Amino acid sequence: MHVDIGAALGTVADPGVDEDALDALDERVAAAHETIADGREADEFGYAALNLPDRTDPEMIREAVEPVADAEYVVTVGIGGSALGAKTVTAALADDPDRHVVLDNVDPEHVERTLAGLPLEDTAISVVSKSGTTAETLANFLVVREAYESRGVDWTERTVATTGESGPLRELADEEDLPTLPLPDGVPGRFAALSTVGLVPAAIVDLDIEGLLAGAGDVADDLGPSLYDTPAYAYGAVAYALEERGASVNAVMPYAERLEYFAEWFAQLWAESLGKDGRGQTPARALGATDQHSQLQLYRAGPRDKMVTVVRPRERADVPVPDPGNESLSYLAGADLGELLDAEYDATVASLSAAGRPAVELELDRLDARNLGELLYAMEAACVLVGELADVETFTQPAVEWGKRAARGLLAGEDTEETRTVADRPSYRID
């Protein structure tokens, strides 16, 4: 992965980072790197995520999915870190990304419509929950099972469960003797894309999970004490410095449809890890070139509270634009769609710079398993670095846990601190 921070420098952008500020920050990066390296060495909670490229055993995943490997489709039942990484990988790498469907939300109409559209006899189920207690996942799993039963399909032969040693999902899996995969130790869900949590659907649709891990491993091996030698840290350090200078929004804008999900995955990683103690950038999801025609106006001329992260593969399969045969369209003559997309990417960075708005470029050589592994790992390392620099608890998510407890308490009709807070929530109705 290549990082270009030129359009985020103080000579170009406001907010921007001066080179001497970067030099000063580099000393703090060195100290943070030492903490990260020590955490990895001791396999401490959270830091252990950065060891996944070495720890994840692709063979074990392939063996576990063997009974369902002939399925045409796979449905992930999971939410947050138990779904976004898996979908990011298949969306980016599968020839037919529609072979992998995610049921994360519990919107009844969506669940019903999704299941109605799937040939369940030919659809594997990957049910994933780290805690084993997430209400959305368990409710959807029960609904999915019933849909299989009502169509006379044995779901127990089509399901792989990924969960911990105990908890309701583990009990359901044990009751039915389902094949189960273990969770990686000490890895929060949002950092678990490169593990059993994220790779089951990829294995079912036979993607190169070994290449993905190898790409991630290359970045892991190259993490060093200076941002000038470590692209992942350069990205994290600049994002941190820009946030300090007022960029409270990080708009992630891949110029590749296949990376649209990557922006979703990034949003959880950044928000849940860094949104603590009154700080943290708000991740915004965008897609180039589509959002040039909607959000870019705000990014270029709205409040100076944003950085834009653009992402693209340098090489991609191309489609020539047919000869327009029309003088007014002559600029398209001989062009390819990819060329047009690249021109739009370049124009976006230039246009943001011309308006003094910071942008950081992330480029992959091409969008394959290896390069995707590099990108995912680099963003995780960047996130951990920002957490160290900002001195927040990167690996916890107490605010989200509160909501999960509240939802469970409400459904069970319990009287708890959370359910009382829900009952007493402010209201000022204007009907």
Ligand SMILES: O=P(O)(O)OC[C@H]1O[C@H](O)[C@H](O)[C@@H](O)[C@@H]1O
């Ligand atoms: O994997 P689970 O335990 O079911 O959790 C799924 C998701 O639940 C919550 O929203 C957590 O904050 C997320 O970090 C987690 O990824």
